[in-house]
Amino acid sequence: MTTVTIPIEEMQLVYDRPEALACTHTHYCPGCTHSIAHRLLAEAIDELGLREKTILVAPVGCAVFAYNYFNMDGVEAAHGRAPAMATGIKRVSPQNTVITYQGDGDLASIGIAEIIHVAARGEKITTIFINNAIYGMTGGQMAPTSLPNQKTTSSPLGRDVLTTGTPLKISELMSQIDGAVYVVRRSLHDVKHIRQAKKAILTALRVQEANLGFSMVELLSTCPTNWGMTPIDAMGWVESAMIPAFPLGDYKIADSVRELG
Amino acid sequence: MAREMLKGNVAMAEAAVRAGCEAYFGYPITPQTELLEYMSARMVELGRVFLQAESEVAAINMVYGAACTGVQVMSSSSSPGVSLMQEGLSYIAGSDVPCVIIDVMRGGPGLGNILPSQSDYFQVTKSAGHGDYHPIVLAPASVQEAIDFTVLAFELARKYRHLVILAADGQIGQMMEPAELPPMQPYPQPRPSWSVTGAKGRDKNVVTSLYMNADDEEAFNIRIQKKLSVIRAVEQRSDEFATEDAELLVVGYGTSGRIAMSAVQMAREKGLKVGLFRPQTIYPFPDRRLKELAEQVDMCLVIEMNAGQMVEDVRLAVNGVVPVEFYGRMGGNIPMPDELLRVIERYYAYSSVLA
Numbered sequence: 001m002t003t004v005t006i007p008i009e010e011m012q013l014v015y016d017r018p019e020a021l022a023c024t025h026t027h028y029c030p031g032c033t034h035s036i037a038h039r040l041l042a043e044a045i046d047e048l049g050l051r052e053k054t055i056l057v058a059p060v061g062c063a064v065f066a067y068n069y070f071n072m073d074g075v076e077a078a079h080g081r082a083p084a085m086a087t088g089i090k091r092v093s094p095q096n097t098v099i100t101y102q103g104d105g106d107l108a109s110i111g112i113a114e115i116i117h118v119a120a121r122g123e124k125i126t127t128i129f130i131n132n133a134i135y136g137m138t139g140g141q142m143a144p145t146s147l148p149n150q151k152t153t154s155s156p157l158g159r160d161v162l163t164t165g166t167p168l169k170i171s172e173l174m175s176q177i178d179g180a181v182y183v184v185r186r187s188l189h190d191v192k193h194i195r196q197a198k199k200a201i202l203t204a205l206r207v208q209e210a211n212l213g214f215s216m217v218e219l220l221s222t223c224p225t226n227w228g229m230t231p232i233d234a235m236g237w238v239e240s241a242m243i244p245a246f247p248l249g250d251y252k253i254a255d256s257v258r259e260l261g
Numbered sequence: 262m263a264r265e266m267l268k269g270n271v272a273m274a275e276a277a278v279r280a281g282c283e284a285y286f287g288y289p290i291t292p293q294t295e296l297l298e299y300m301s302a303r304m305v306e307l308g309r310v311f312l313q314a315e316s317e318v319a320a321i322n323m324v325y326g327a328a329c330t331g332v333q334v335m336s337s338s339s340s341p342g343v344s345l346m347q348e349g350l351s352y353i354a355g356s357d358v359p360c361v362i363i364d365v366m367r368g369g370p371g372l373g374n375i376l377p378s379q380s381d382y383f384q385v386t387k388s389a390g391h392g393d394y395h396p397i398v399l400a401p402a403s404v405q406e407a408i409d410f411t412v413l414a415f416e417l418a419r420k421y422r423h424l425v426i427l428a429a430d431g432q433i434g435q436m437m438e439p440a441e442l443p444p445m446q447p448y449p450q451p452r453p454s455w456s457v458t459g460a461k462g463r464d465k466n467v468v469t470s471l472y473m474n475a476d477d478e479e480a481f482n483i484r485i486q487k488k489l490s491v492i493r494a495v496e497q498r499s500d501e502f503a504t505e506d507a508e509l510l511v512v513g514y515g516t517s518g519r520i521a522m523s524a525v526q527m528a529r530e531k532g533l534k535v536g537l538f539r540p541q542t543i544y545p546f547p548d549r550r551l552k553e554l555a556e557q558v559d560m561c562l563v564i565e566m567n568a569g570q571m572v573e574d575v576r577l578a579v580n581g582v583v584p585v586e587f588y589g590r591m592g593g594n595i596p597m598p599d600e601l602l603r604v605i606e607r608y609y610a611y612s613s614v615l616a
Contacts, residue, residue, distance in 0.1 A: 053459040054459065055330075055458075055459065058469075064471065065471075067469065071460070072459070072460050072465055073457040073459055073466050073467070074457065074465065074467045074469075075326065075329045075457055075467070075468045076356075076467075076469035076471050077326075078322060078325075078348055078349065081318070081322035081325075084318070084319040084320075084322035085322045085323065085325055085326035085329075086326060087312070087314075087326065088322065088324060088326025088327035088328075088329075088334070089326040089330055089457070091284060091310045091312060092310055092327045092330050095459075096458070096459050113315055114315070114322070116315075117315040
């Protein structure tokens, strides 16, 4: 067996840390898809050359430290208020790219008024909505997006739709608002879908750069720890349980966005 | 600048514009709505930011966002609306960002009513959100003072990177009287180095109120307390009238202080040795001057349009040196000068006995 040594200068760099992603450890659990979502967002920001003008609004939830994991300006919002905070930032600094990164408790429960109205005003901001059907940071309680019969620490017998309702379909809801010009749901459960998610994030940011209105990418995500599953089983649960409840697709692509190409 | 007839709410709005306010976010609530309405036209006319939010909760978080970018930003509301803003006020204080809030106080608790009251003294000076901090709180007693304190509020907010609340009551907001507006300040101010503007050619800036480590959170709290101790040392403001030989010292702020002034003048005409001490900052409470006065008088009489809130700070400042009595009206009732004169006469007789 012969060993071939290739000088480092002749090696081709095929995978690197995006400049927009900070060189640091994260506190995310093994197998959690937040890390994938962070990387996709960072790649998209780099590809569009937005890092030096972006202001990230972090939520309350597992992504509370998101501002530590990106190499760009950031603020930490109160629970659910990221869209209001982003509005304040964007209105006084329209030259900046403003992104909120929110989970389902943050966006779909306590912050439902703020996300509806940020879209109603057509704020030129982008929201990355992480839907993993559970409260992660507080240890696995029922979320507005928890599935019927889903067992959580606050629905130990499974979510009873007669007393706690059915999952809120946020992309469907947001698509009804005129000011929301780009609303899509993607998934992070396999490579093919991750690539599609990346493309959607790129489009959402281009929508903001073109001043077309509010853009949102909902990402079906995992929470292996609080679902009580291995990371691989969790990916499988997204495909088998979540996608039927939250169908993937383009819920709103305004004509102005189509013209963007 | 000439004196002109101005309504309090409009005067504070124009004063904010002239002080260099770059952005206003608010929500309609009586009796402050004219302020929001005025801003909706004036800020847009000047190419500045005005936005009517979907709630006071959203409005204060818009203020928070804009404040993080280093611009001069404000909101205005009235008592129940300020209750809703408390979450955001705490985050603002917990992030060391400057902003100005005008509270045109009305009757409470609950929905209360839309009449003038000083029901928010506790809320704005002591409990403006969770955590260990106090806003700087200014209490105007006239339209002119409402104008001057609005300008001062922006200065103090910038100077200390702190939350400043103008505690005007519904009377100040709604009444008209002659006043003079300040000149237009240079606009806009440069963005400070700590603000989030995009990390171009520098390391990233982060504005957060989150410190997971106990030592870090304690260090941050110590920093807030140091800032507040400087504020207490430097920013106490008060006005007084006929205190030199006063035996009974009336203490009132805002509208109750103004009406007390009339009553004290009437008492002086009757030959009673009565003086007035009027706090202009209710945080920091002007306790140094009040302590000095307490050594000279026989009794303090606190007048408020509430059930007795500032009276607690007066008692702390006076510290038992002389008795501290209280007279208050509630529910939107405004005490009349002759009513206060009768109260003053009653306590004056009592204070003479004590002497």
